[in-house]
Amino acid sequence: MTTPTIQLWEVFIRSRNGLAHRHVGSLHATDATMALQAARDVYTRRGEGLSIWVVPSNAIVASDPADKDMMFEPAMSKIYRHPTFYEVPEEVGHM
Amino acid sequence: MVAANISVTESPLVLYLLRRADDALILGHRLSEWCGHGPMLEEEMALANIGLDLIGQARELYSYAATAENAGHDEDDLAYLRDERQYGNLLLVEQPNGDFARTMVRQLFYSAFADPFWRATMASKDPTLSAIAAKSEKESAYHLRHASEWVIRLGDGTAESKRRAQEAVDDLWAFTGELFHVDVADRGLIAGGIAIDPETLRAAWTATVSDVLRTATLTMPASGWMQKGGRAGHHSEHLGHLLSELQWMQRTYPDATW
Numbered sequence: 001m002t003t004p005t006i007q008l009w010e011v012f013i014r015s016r017n018g019l020a021h022r023h024v025g026s027l028h029a030t031d032a033t034m035a036l037q038a039a040r041d042v043y044t045r046r047g048e049g050l051s052i053w054v055v056p057s058n059a060i061v062a063s064d065p066a067d068k069d070m071m072f073e074p075a076m077s078k079i080y081r082h083p084t085f086y087e088v089p090e091e092v093g094h095m
Numbered sequence: 096m097v098a099a100n101i102s103v104t105e106s107p108l109v110l111y112l113l114r115r116a117d118d119a120l121i122l123g124h125r126l127s128e129w130c131g132h133g134p135m136l137e138e139e140m141a142l143a144n145i146g147l148d149l150i151g152q153a154r155e156l157y158s159y160a161a162t163a164e165n166a167g168h169d170e171d172d173l174a175y176l177r178d179e180r181q182y183g184n185l186l187l188v189e190q191p192n193g194d195f196a197r198t199m200v201r202q203l204f205y206s207a208f209a210d211p212f213w214r215a216t217m218a219s220k221d222p223t224l225s226a227i228a229a230k231s232e233k234e235s236a237y238h239l240r241h242a243s244e245w246v247i248r249l250g251d252g253t254a255e256s257k258r259r260a261q262e263a264v265d266d267l268w269a270f271t272g273e274l275f276h277v278d279v280a281d282r283g284l285i286a287g288g289i290a291i292d293p294e295t296l297r298a299a300w301t302a303t304v305s306d307v308l309r310t311a312t313l314t315m316p317a318s319g320w321m322q323k324g325g326r327a328g329h330h331s332e333h334l335g336h337l338l339s340e341l342q343w344m345q346r347t348y349p350d351a352t353w
């Protein structure tokens with residue numbers, strides 16, 4: 001089954017109140033209305049969701065895998081950004 | 096064919112339930128024929144979902160019919176061991192799938208009736224029928240939305256999709272009159288507040304269908320001669336073929352389990 005001229009959409013589902021929408025996959029649809037219906041049919045058949053977002057896949061701006069080192073490597077070496085060097089006083093209890 | 100037909104004692108309530116169950120089962124079976132043939136994966140899932148909703152409605156209606164008949168039959172007996180003349184479904188729902196446009200137009204015509212029908216039936220004085228209606232109404236509302244959106248896109252799409260959608264509308268139109276069929280058996284149920292008078296839904300059905308067709312830039316046929324017969328067991332040549340596939344297993348290997 002090829003659907004070459006039909007737009008691709010990314011689907012986000014919120015499974016429970018209070019949780020964030022999570023990316024669950026993608027699908028083809030001719031427009032936003034049909035994308036929502038298809039998302040309902042493909043991704044919420046077993047009671048997975050309370051709310052659906054669909055976003056045109058081409059509206060997502062993604063980082064280039066080739067830029068991985070420049071983008072993410074500097075953070076790896078900055079261990080002081082992790083709050084692991086601080087002694088938590090006893091009185092604070094569980095943080 | 097080994098297993099013989101059962102004989103059902105059709106009180107007005109049993110007959111009423113069987114006719115609605117037959118509508119749901121036959122249309123659900125038609126949609127199941129799309130399995131593996133959907134125009135795209137997303138629609139493959141949608142058609143199967145709608146088909147399963149309808150078969151679920153059929154099961155509840157057959158089970159209640161069996162309880163109401165109280166003759167030892169169950170839902171499977173009613174679905175698999177009645178022949179063509181015992182089926183009381185609308186001629187509309189047994190019409191072949193044809194192309195995707197035809198399947199969606201058939202669904203629009205049926206769902207534009209089923210949605211208000213189930214909503215009104217929630218007020219039935221029969222608590223079981225009212226409960227079946229409450230569940231079916233939510234499903235039918237989605238079926239109507241789905242079919243409407245597709246008919247709009249096919250009608251207002253390419254020249255090819257518009258031609259196919261208009262042909263389907265023209266060909267299936269004569270089967271829509273039967274949606275509002277009422278006979279003597281129904282009259283008592285309507286008077287008793289068990290069943291609703293389908294005539295009260297005609298304005299809603301016409302408004303829904305004409306809105307969708309207008310948005311789809313399709314022409315609504317002038318109401319003319321309407322084909323009837325399904326409710327009385329007089330079917331088109333298509334139902335026998337459908338039932339032979341639907342019933343073959345139970346007829347050949349009665350009560351088979353696995």
